Amino acid sequence: MPRPDDFADAIPAMTMWRQDFHRHPELGFEEVRTSARVAELLRGWGIEVTEGIARTGLVGTLRGARAGNRCVGLRADMDALAMTESTGLPYASTTPGRMHACGHDGHTAMLLGAAQWLAAHRERFAGTVHLVFQPAEESLGGARAMAEDGLFERFPMEAIYGLHNLPGLPMGTIAVPKGAVLASSDTWEVTFRGIGTHGAKPHLGRDATLAAAQFITAIQAIAAREVDPLGTAVVSVGHMAAGDPAAPNVIPASVFLRGTARALEETVRTHLETRLAEIAHAIAALHRLDAAPRYIRRLAPTVNHAAQAAVMVAAATGTADAVRDDHPPITAGEDFSEFLARRPGAYAWLGTGDPAHPEGWHHNPYFDFPDAALAHGAAFWCSLVEAELG
CATH class of the missing domain: 3.30.70.360 (Alpha-Beta Plaits)
Known part of the structure; x- marks a missing residue:
């Protein structure tokens, strides 16, 4: 299975994408620039792209080189928060009152990194991967809007998976909770x-x-x-x-x-x-x-399906620095629950270590997704595809 070291050559590009998204944050259902850039990159790698799902959402469809009828979905959220950034970073938000304070810029860049690698290694899997770039996760109902816009009918998936950064969890650790992950x-x-x-x-x-x-x-x-x-x-x-x-x-x-x-x-x-x-x-x-x-x-509460959680653990075991299947649930909410109500799936945490700033936790004006985590996330996504379709 691919390891983070396999993405060494891709790190500069992933970092550039992530910092560009960070510099230009967009709120839910307003991710016009972000969505267009994602679509441009996916098409450049020969991936079929469908835009305009729930207004600013899109799906990239990638088929393996070997015959296979199975289909899975990987989801990344793209929206920012209505907050004013205080990091002072050279790539800080250029839009007043908007910032990526939850790491969705990193989520988007990691899935793009995985998409590029998978497109170049289609021989390593059979079947289809749908790359779901979701708008409006931050309390605006983007997942439900995509589902109601025919996501699962237009892009059949046997399972769908989500991955979110988690400060405080050691860098490169993948944690897959059993059962409940997040609260209603x-x-x-x-x-x-x-x-x-x-x-x-x-x-x-x-x-x-x-x-x-x-x-x-x-x-x-x-x-x-x-x-x-x-x-x-x-x-x-x-x-x-x-x-x-x-x-x-x-x-x-x-x-x-x-x-x-x-x-x-x-x-x-x-x-x-x-x-x-x-x-x-x-x-x-x-x-x-x-x-x-x-x-x-x-x-609703985000609750992992047992079979898909086991697949995530197996994939992480082959690629992550450390794996946890006993992580306790967190009382924040996540609209990935809308997907899990419609299809089997699971949701994992990617450890990003302690934040660089002492106040740099989620939904804080000092938050910044660490670029050192990008290769870990991209490698895990590719390992998950091989675990499901390899």
């Missing part, structure tokens, strides 16, 4: 409506602020007291809006709260949805005011 990621909101009044005369009103404060405290008991301690649930408040800072002597008539809920199991996810609404209504009744809760299901 849902949004909830609630508006408490009472009666506003003068801050000196609270008895003349019905205080929505007090109700909101008690709600924030009460919902923490869901994870602490209602979910099995060996299970996982996270409920967080991310936004609160009430009153006017120029009028601190007014008790506002309404308070709006918004946050997230996460779980590794669908039963826990449903419990969170039910209890958030029940607690909102109960506290509203206690204070004789109204509550309007809403729960928005966004991303």
